[in-house]
Amino acid sequence: MKRAVPWLIGAALALTAGAISINIPGDEVYRAPFLIQGSGEEHSVSSRTLNAMTLDASFADRVTVTDADWHADGNWLVVTIAASAPQTEIDARIRLATLVIGERVFQSSERPGNSITEADLRVGIDTEGMLAFELPPDVQTGDGEVRLTTSFATPVLDDVVVLPMSLDDLPRVQNVDLATPTLAAR
Numbered sequence: 001m002k003r004a005v006p007w008l009i010g011a012a013l014a015l016t017a018g019a020i021s022i023n024i025p026g027d028e029v030y031r032a033p034f035l036i037q038g039s040g041e042e043h044s045v046s047s048r049t050l051n052a053m054t055l056d057a058s059f060a061d062r063v064t065v066t067d068a069d070w071h072a073d074g075n076w077l078v079v080t081i082a083a084s085a086p087q088t089e090i091d092a093r094i095r096l097a098t099l100v101i102g103e104r105v106f107q108s109s110e111r112p113g114n115s116i117t118e119a120d121l122r123v124g125i126d127t128e129g130m131l132a133f134e135l136p137p138d139v140q141t142g143d144g145e146v147r148l149t150t151s152f153a154t155p156v157l158d159d160v161v162v163l164p165m166s167l168d169d170l171p172r173v174q175n176v177d178l179a180t181p182t183l184a185a186r
Contacts, residue, residue, distance in 0.1 A: 119181035129181030
């Protein structure tokens, strides 16, 4: 029996070490962005690098840009955003805008060229502009989040503004003309 005790203790320690190593989170948890979320009633979200709010949203069968003589048909979600810089105008721009619906992530389209992601943001003055998300035909309902960041890629240990929205109640229109981002004093 005395010979078996060290083997049993060793096996228990090996199992414990294996269980601990399986449950240790990966590096992505330690480098993940901080999601700054708005509530259902709160349409404005402020973070260290960005102030933003959703002004309007609708589905469209076609999006157009009148100045560029460009259009595209499909299942489009067009979201109008008001955004500003909280502290400094240096590099103040929405660089990445994504729509998250469940496990699916869609990046805002760069094809129209009239996106709010093209606009410089100002301190204390909102820039109003649109984001167009080209979605598969089956995406028309559910709860989603528009995520905005001032980083080019998914930020590491930085904040991401999250604007929740319900897709169930959004109207569907035939066409949306994507307007050029403009400054809007409130």
